[in-house]
Amino acid sequence: MADGVVKRRGEPGEEGRLIRVGEWWKRALGSEGYERHTVLLIGKSTLAATIAWFISHHLLNAQSPAFAPFSAVLIMQVTVYQSLLQSMRYVGAVGAGVAVQAGLGFLTGPGLLTFLLVALVALTIGRWPTLGAQGSQVTTAAFFAFSTYVSATSDREKVTQLGQIILLVLIGCAIGILVNVSVVPPLRYRSAEHGIRTLAHALRDLVSDIYPALREHDVDEERTGQWRDRAARTEGLIIQARSGLRTARESLHYNPRRLFRRHRGRTSFEGYGAVLEALERVLYQVASLTRSLDQWAGNEDGYHYGPFLERYADFLGSVSEITQVLAALDEDNLINQSAQLRRLADQAQQCRRRMAEQAAHEGLPLADPARPYGVLVIEAARLMEDFQYACDVLQHHAGH
Incomplete structure (x- = not known):
């Protein structure tokens, strides 16, 4: 009896949730509103990330392939204009972070003092107003670059891996922009x-x-x-x-x-x-x-x-x-x-x-x-x- 009561009480809630989900999808399919924009953004981001991963992992066999899909999703902005603007800022921020690591790493080595200097310089550059919301990516890129630099076994490998980070970011941004422009570009x-x-x-x-x-x-x-x-x-x-x-x-x-x-x-x-x-x-x-x-x-x-x-x-x-x-x-x-x-x-x-x-x-x-x-x-x-x-x-x- 108790189980029956619990089941009867649960059914209206489940039914109500199903109705709300159905209404959400009805709005997404039937009109140009928030729901449709959400579905399109998720779908386009998924597509861009998958293409970027395929290129970076399966074709290039990169050591850090996640940089490409991460970059592709990051610059999938609400407008094409913002995608272009933020991608330029993002590439600039990542390039600055990698450059800081490369300069200080080859100058002072992979020690703790180097990391301290990298963090200090990267955090300072990240405050540059021109980078806007992408300023924090300077520090993120510098830290990833430092990790890559420390794990490399030779100077040639270090240069190759640091350059690969920039290449993957460029690939991810290019794919993200291409998908955003070619697949139902957002028009608000x-x-x-x-x-x-x-x-x-x-x-x-x-x-x-x-x-x-x-x-x-x-x-x-x-x-x-x-x-x-x-x-x-x-x-x-x-x-x-x-x-x-x-x-x-x-x-x-x-x-x-x-x-x-x-x-x-x-x-x-x-x-x-x-x-x-x-x-x-x-x-x-x-x-x-x-x-x-x-x-x-x-x-x-x-x-x-x-x-x-x-x-x-x-x-x-x-x-x-x-x-x-x-x-x-x-x-x-x-x-x-x-x-x-x-x-x-x-x-x-x-x-x-x-x-x-x-x-x-x-x-x-x-x-x-x-x-x-x-x-x-x-x-x-x-x-x-x-x-x-x-x-x-x-x-x-x-x-x-």
Whole structure:
């Protein structure tokens, strides 16, 4: 009986894991996303490593054949451009490490003092900024070279083995680059789009929480403090979005796949870059808006501000509709979405004007820096300037 209970309890978990695995593979096979990129990277790395091992071990009969497959996998970067850049840095780092060992080894011999000097010099060279992330490979190569140097029985064998390390690294890098370029070279067009969607999604969620509270006059210190904290945390999303745009641009460099892309707009990211900059400014302005609300927190100050808050809620509600479209940005549907954004931007402009007219009608102190009304009106105008600019850029981008 107990065994039966355990089995029944285990079955849903196993079934759930199988379902999740199936969904993962479905996403990998059905769309260009993280899952597919992961499968391609693993497959290409395996292929490159196997070819490199075959050449270094079976054809060259090298003493340290693992250098070739290790190098092939190491420079299998997310873009062809990065593969080329990192391979040059890696070869330079390994060459420097081997050169340090060769110079000091033949000068002072294979003793402990030599190893100390090799470590000291290699670690110093590894700090060179030009080598970037490959700086640590100077020390790694120097240590492997020292081990090879100590185990060799003659000067000729020492020179041969040290030179072979450089040769294997060159072979591995060449194979890695060749595989990366020839087998589905990575083309990350969608990473720029994904960054914009992520920012717009965060903005939509924040604005969608603010405007219902303003409409209900439910603005207290706890709630405005939460809005302010959430707006401040978007800085990390901005950094990620910039990185995605940079990766998308890099993926075009030296990539043969871009020659076969039929979509005219996909070879240019100026439009997405401009939209991203506009969204960054919008997020900063929303952060300023939340700070103003947090400092005020709906306290009574002798003015009848209820209708103003309601108008402002209408404005933010229209802004939320714009962010909803941006959060679902799809290059394949950009023409329809840009037309929709243009219409929503016009509606938001009308809401903003009505809000400003309401503030003037109520006689609110817009010029008083100690009260939030003027700041809120100004931020609304700035928000619409940037949203209007983003919509115009996307419409232009979609038309070309």
